Every structure is written in C-alpha cells, then in structure tokens.
Amino acid sequence: MPSGRVRWYDANKGYGFIAEDSGADVFLPSAALPAGVTTLRKGTKVEFSVVDGRKGPQAMGVSVAASVPSLVKATRPKPDDMAAICEDLIKLLDSAGNTLRRHRYPSQVESKKLATLLRAVADNFDVQE
Known part of the structure; x- marks a missing residue:
C-alpha cells in the first residue's frame, strides 16, 4: 500500500x-x-x-x-499559567466594565491593550485538533 x-x-x-x-x-x-x-x-x-x-x-x-502535531497546541501555556492570565484578564475586564457603567469608554490605550489581550487569550483557547 x-x-x-x-x-x-x-x-x-x-x-x-x-x-x-x-x-x-x-x-x-x-x-x-x-x-x-x-x-x-x-x-x-x-x-x-x-x-x-x-x-x-x-x-x-x-x-x-x-497526524502532524499542532505547533499551537505544543506552545500554549500550561493550565496553571493560563488560570493566572484569566484571573488578571477578569480584573482588567471588571475595570473596563466599571468605566462603561459611568457612561464612558476606556481610553484608547486601555481599549487597545484589552483587545490585544482578549485576542491572545482566545487564540490559546481556540486550538484546532
């Protein structure tokens, strides 16, 4: 064969x-x-x-x-490290939520930083098998 x-x-x-x-x-x-x-x-x-x-x-x-091993899967953070990253992200999102409750958006710098972090964390969760 x-x-x-x-x-x-x-x-x-x-x-x-x-x-x-x-x-x-x-x-x-x-x-x-x-x-x-x-x-x-x-x-x-x-x-x-x-x-x-x-x-x-x-x-x-x-x-x-x-099958070819996934490079993304091999390089993603350890679960303990990812838990700490998620906890820090929750604090940043909570701060952004409080700003929004005061009827204003976070500053452009803060918004860009938050968007970059959200994309990076999402990429670590979205691993194609």
Missing part, C-alpha cells in the same frame, strides 16, 4: 493532493477520506490505494498513519 504526506487539502473545495513517498502527486478527493474525517492538515502521513482517474492517479481508501 503506497504512503505519502498531504501536500494540501481544502475541505471547501472537497479535494487536495498527496505527495507520494516516491515523489509523484496523487489527487485526493473527499470521497477517499476515512469515515468521520472531513479535512486533513498539510503534512499528515497517510496510506492509500491508487486508481487511475480521468486526469491521472487518484487516491482511494485513505487511512491516516500519523
């Missing part, structure tokens, strides 16, 4: 390509994905069967041999 790595896959388009270990590119249609799998990340190692399609070799019966 041939093997290779996913060169790219676009779930919206419903296809992608596999770089076979021998160097050839193989078309990867969505119908070839394993049951329950809707997308594959670039670099995922796969095994598959090859059939001749209308435009060249096409993968069928794809099975995931090894």
